[in-house]
Amino acid sequence: MPIVTIQQFPRPLEQKRELARRITEAFVEVYGAKEEAVQVFFSEIDGEGWAKGGVMGCDKTDK
Amino acid sequence: MPIVTIQQFPRPLEQKRELARRITEAFVEVYGAKEEAVQVFFSEIDGEGWAKGGVMGCDKTDK
Amino acid sequence: MPIVTIQQFPRPLEQKRELARRITEAFVEVYGAKEEAVQVFFSEIDGEGWAKGGVMGCDKTDK
Amino acid sequence: MPIVTIQQFPRPLEQKRELARRITEAFVEVYGAKEEAVQVFFSEIDGEGWAKGGVMGCDKTDK
Amino acid sequence: MPIVTIQQFPRPLEQKRELARRITEAFVEVYGAKEEAVQVFFSEIDGEGWAKGGVMGCDKTDK
Amino acid sequence: MPIVTIQQFPRPLEQKRELARRITEAFVEVYGAKEEAVQVFFSEIDGEGWAKGGVMGCDKTDK
Numbered sequence: 001m002p003i004v005t006i007q008q009f010p011r012p013l014e015q016k017r018e019l020a021r022r023i024t025e026a027f028v029e030v031y032g033a034k035e036e037a038v039q040v041f042f043s044e045i046d047g048e049g050w051a052k053g054g055v056m057g058c059d060k061t062d063k
Numbered sequence: 064m065p066i067v068t069i070q071q072f073p074r075p076l077e078q079k080r081e082l083a084r085r086i087t088e089a090f091v092e093v094y095g096a097k098e099e100a101v102q103v104f105f106s107e108i109d110g111e112g113w114a115k116g117g118v119m120g121c122d123k124t125d126k
Numbered sequence: 127m128p129i130v131t132i133q134q135f136p137r138p139l140e141q142k143r144e145l146a147r148r149i150t151e152a153f154v155e156v157y158g159a160k161e162e163a164v165q166v167f168f169s170e171i172d173g174e175g176w177a178k179g180g181v182m183g184c185d186k187t188d189k
Numbered sequence: 190m191p192i193v194t195i196q197q198f199p200r201p202l203e204q205k206r207e208l209a210r211r212i213t214e215a216f217v218e219v220y221g222a223k224e225e226a227v228q229v230f231f232s233e234i235d236g237e238g239w240a241k242g243g244v245m246g247c248d249k250t251d252k
Numbered sequence: 253m254p255i256v257t258i259q260q261f262p263r264p265l266e267q268k269r270e271l272a273r274r275i276t277e278a279f280v281e282v283y284g285a286k287e288e289a290v291q292v293f294f295s296e297i298d299g300e301g302w303a304k305g306g307v308m309g310c311d312k313t314d315k
Numbered sequence: 316m317p318i319v320t321i322q323q324f325p326r327p328l329e330q331k332r333e334l335a336r337r338i339t340e341a342f343v344e345v346y347g348a349k350e351e352a353v354q355v356f357f358s359e360i361d362g363e364g365w366a367k368g369g370v371m372g373c374d375k376t377d378k
Contacts, residue, residue: 051083146303180339272366
């Protein structure tokens with residue numbers, strides 16, 4: 001622990017790389033967690049697998 | 064909130080569209096939730112990623 | 127399957143009862159799912175366990 | 190219930206088959222659970238979707 | 253990894269202790285996983301937080 | 316989206332407050348995400364609900 005699971009749209013690897021680094025750094029500095037204890041899982045989903053306000057992401061025009 | 068995550072077999076988009084609409088409607092009518100606050104995530108999995116009663120979905124003959 | 131996990135604020139039992147009924151009904155009518163196959167998990171969390179826009183729920187003044 | 194969700198690296202089907210069998214057997218023998226009540230979900234993720242210690246799996250040299 | 257999350261009814265500690273041991277053993281023997289890499293999370297929920305077939309657990313008479 | 320779920324030991328509110336702020340900031344700066352779109356859920360669990368290496372957290376002597 002801690003285990004971090006992120007539900008998000010697909011993102012380029014370099015963005016995920018930097019985000020994972022920053023999230024891990026936050027746990028180390030705020031919680032005093034051991035760096036190696038922090039795991040981050042990216043659960044990527046597209047507009048055909050997600051809906052908000054009753055409308056599928058792929059049907060939204062206001063993205 | 065509320066965040067709804069559904070683990071399910073893959074389904075056609077139009078079925079997911081209607082299901083998301085009805086689930087969101089239920090939250091609005093039963094909880095008085097704001098429509099835009101309701102998010103639905105479809106976590107689709109096939110028979111090679113799911114087991115019931117110790118048997119993988121893809122090995123089941125009684126589907 | 128399907129397994130539905132809902133992350134939400136705590137709600138009275140009778141609201142959860144009605145919501146579970148309506149969600150299950152939606153799966154039966156839209157997916158043709160067997161009623162007994164639908165499971166709904168309510169993962170309730172309060173303002174000290176949830177943040178939006180970088181602000182904890184318990185610190186929000188615009189609820 | 191019980192619903193078991195496993196976040197793991199991709200594995201060959203026959204390994205998942207045996208693991209599901211053994212996990213289900215453990216629930217039956219330890220909890221006295223009904224075999225058919227036990228569901229196992231394999232949520233497979235690769236090195237571009239997982240980080241440990243602030244480093245993406247795909248960037249690790251010590252695997 | 254692997255991270256195992258179990259949604260289940262509340263169980264006595266000694267049952268969870270034995271179940272965690274057996275699940276970890278299965279990963280080590282079937283996947284060749286390192287014992288220390290296996291984490292098990294028990295997400296316990298009671299009849300007021302779970303429904304099956306549209307009926308809350310606490311309302312069921314056929315338990 | 317993004318929805319961040321953190322499985323962790325219980326922590327004081329002020330630590331969760333700061334961690335949520337920093338995680339949200341990381342999404343805004345790295346992904347260009349809208350601050351209000353980022354939600355963080357703290358799923359807290361103690362040593363009687365978590366095991367590592369086949370040993371329950373509450374039974375561990377090397378914490």
